[in-house]
Amino acid sequence: MDAEVLIVGAGPTGLALAVDLARRGVDHRVVDRAAGPFPGSRGKGLQPRSVEVLHDLGVEVLVADRPRFRAYDGARVVAEWDPHEGRVPTPATPFPSTVLIPQFRVEAMLRARLAELGGAVEYGVEVSGFEQDATGVTAVVGGDRVRVAYLVGCDGGRSSVRKALGVGFAGETWDDQRMVVGDVRLTGLDRDHWHTWPHSPAGMIGLCPLPGTDLYQLQAQADVEPSLEVLRALVRERTGRDDVVVREATWMSLYRANVRMVDRFRVGRVFLAGDAAHVHSPAGAQGMNTGIQDAYNLGWKLAAVLTGAGAELLDTYEAERLPVAARVLGLSSDLHRQVADPDVRPGTRPEEVFQLGVSYRGGPLAGVGERAGDRAPDAPCELSDGTPTTVFNLLRGPEFVVLGLGVDDALAMVRDAHPYVRTYSVVDVAGHVEAGYGVVAPGLVLVRPDGHVALTTADASVVVAYLDQVLG
Numbered sequence: 001m002d003a004e005v006l007i008v009g010a011g012p013t014g015l016a017l018a019v020d021l022a023r024r025g026v027d028h029r030v031v032d033r034a035a036g037p038f039p040g041s042r043g044k045g046l047q048p049r050s051v052e053v054l055h056d057l058g059v060e061v062l063v064a065d066r067p068r069f070r071a072y073d074g075a076r077v078v079a080e081w082d083p084h085e086g087r088v089p090t091p092a093t094p095f096p097s098t099v100l101i102p103q104f105r106v107e108a109m110l111r112a113r114l115a116e117l118g119g120a121v122e123y124g125v126e127v128s129g130f131e132q133d134a135t136g137v138t139a140v141v142g143g144d145r146v147r148v149a150y151l152v153g154c155d156g157g158r159s160s161v162r163k164a165l166g167v168g169f170a171g172e173t174w175d176d177q178r179m180v181v182g183d184v185r186l187t188g189l190d191r192d193h194w195h196t197w198p199h200s201p202a203g204m205i206g207l208c209p210l211p212g213t214d215l216y217q218l219q220a221q222a223d224v225e226p227s228l229e230v231l232r233a234l235v236r237e238r239t240g241r242d243d244v245v246v247r248e249a250t251w252m253s254l255y256r257a258n259v260r261m262v263d264r265f266r267v268g269r270v271f272l273a274g275d276a277a278h279v280h281s282p283a284g285a286q287g288m289n290t291g292i293q294d295a296y297n298l299g300w301k302l303a304a305v306l307t308g309a310g311a312e313l314l315d316t317y318e319a320e321r322l323p324v325a326a327r328v329l330g331l332s333s334d335l336h337r338q339v340a341d342p343d344v345r346p347g348t349r350p351e352e353v354f355q356l357g358v359s360y361r362g363g364p365l366a367g368v369g370e371r372a373g374d375r376a377p378d379a380p381c382e383l384s385d386g387t388p389t390t391v392f393n394l395l396r397g398p399e400f401v402v403l404g405l406g407v408d409d410a411l412a413m414v415r416d417a418h419p420y421v422r423t424y425s426v427v428d429v430a431g432h433v434e435a436g437y438g439v440v441a442p443g444l445v446l447v448r449p450d451g452h453v454a455l456t457t458a459d460a461s462v463v464v465a466y467l468d469q470v471l472g
């Protein structure tokens with residue numbers, strides 16, 4: 001084998017997978033046919049669950065920037081509000097709100113983390129074909145034939161990997177729903193607000209400051225090939241203000257709403273993740289987030305199978321992520337339709353948008369206990385030597401983790417059977433662990449490497465049997 005895993009595409013999905021594989025020591029290549037990193041903002045909302053995932057991957061996202069929404073009618077301000085009002089950190093959810101951050105910054109942080117782990121994206125390298133057999137995949141990578149154990153298509157909505165597999169991409173193209181998107185430098189607007197003209201007669205326009213840059217993202221309902229002049233004209237027409245002047249555009253695009261998803265996430269040794277598997281409206285900022293979490297679900301499973309777990313573990317990727325993609329499609333389509341509804345405030349979000357409720361309950365990896373399959377919540381606690389900590393600190397890292405409440409012997413039994421599983425004896429000082437995990441001392445919580453509850457039990461042999469079955 002030339003590498004164990006070939007990742008096709010270095011958008012947020014491919015990068016998240018590369019980081020996860022790199023920290024597990026999996027020999028991989030991540031290639032992108034583009035000459036360098038994508039320069040445009042595209043997705044700009046990082047959901048709370050993705051912030052947790054990135055924290056686990058070793059990428060710290062600053063959560064300080066939170067502009068308020070300001071709605072105008074022409075030059076007149078008609079309303080102003082905080083779309084995250086009332087969303088405060090809790091013991092279970094330290095990052096409760098969407099973080100506004102351009103996709104290129106998320107990608108840059110992932111590339112920096114990958115570099116720390118010794119990896120790098122190979123730009124200007126296209127995968128132009130592949131074939132698979134029982135033992136591996138032979139791909140044409142930058143003109144060379146490369147042999148790998150697994151190939152993952154993270155190659156975006158027009159995925160050639162998906163097409164080569166012949167996997168269907170059913171859904172709709174909303175031809176009448178076009179949007180001009182661009183990153184601009186402008187004068188005349190402050191950077192403390194997401195300025196929006198939701199009901200301008202010619203169509204909506206929004207100008208959102210992109211934190212950490214001097215850019216604004218312009219979004220306008222319009223079906224016109226963008227240019228600097230076009231952006232200027234859209235702003236003039238829809239804001240009714242001469243003092244808001246676009247000086248420069250660093251990226252622009254005409255976006256066409258596609259709402260489609262695959263019927264399979266895997267064919268043999270080839271997987272699809274991110275936009276290659278599902279594309280949807282940008283409403284609700286779900287695209288980048290869902291792709292990152294596809295990667296996070298798949299990474300540990302690939303690593304486990306490459307080190308001896310049964311190959312059927314890889315079937316659970318589709319079983320767990322396909323229903324999530326289907327729900328995201330429905331959610332983002334509903335939000336898309338609401339953009340035209342004068343009674344709905346832009347930025348108002350249902351709880352589902354934050355992706356904290358994504359659960360694999362009832363799925364093939366859900367063990368016993370009432371929270372099995374759910375996201376593992378945070379909780380302040382102490383180690384048995386009195387050191388204060390949090391569950392998220394204990395979970396950080398690539399392994400399965402067992403938290404034991406008053407069950408030291410049971411933890412030792414798990415360690416003897418599975419030495420690479422991390423175990424912690426935890427003192428639940430304020431009851432947050434018991435409340436969050438639905439477990440009472442003496443008890444054990446087994447958490448998966450992707451931060452979902454595998455099971456809760458008082459019986460160590462149940463934990464050992466689960467790990468025997470999943471990891472072999």
Ligand SMILES: Cc1cc2nc3c(=O)[nH]c(=O)nc-3n(C[C@H](O)[C@H](O)[C@H](O)COP(=O)(O)OP(=O)(O)OC[C@H]3O[C@@H](n4cnc5c(N)ncnc54)[C@H](O)[C@@H]3O)c2cc1C
Pocket residue numbers: 008009010011012013014031032033034038042043044045103125126127128154155156157159160181253254255273274275276282283284285286287288289291
């Ligand atoms: C114009 C536009 C506006 C958007 N706005 C929003 C938004 O406001 N909010 C939101 O949440 N989402 C938005 N999205 C969607 C969001 O950007 C995507 O969900 C996200 O980029 C998906 O990440 P990905 O890594 O799966 O795919 P991509 O980011 O598309 O990355 C795929 C990569 O694969 C590479 N590639 C393709 N084929 C090959 C090949 N054969 N060999 C090697 N490399 C290959 C490409 O060069 C590319 O870098 C927008 C998308 C677009 C295009």
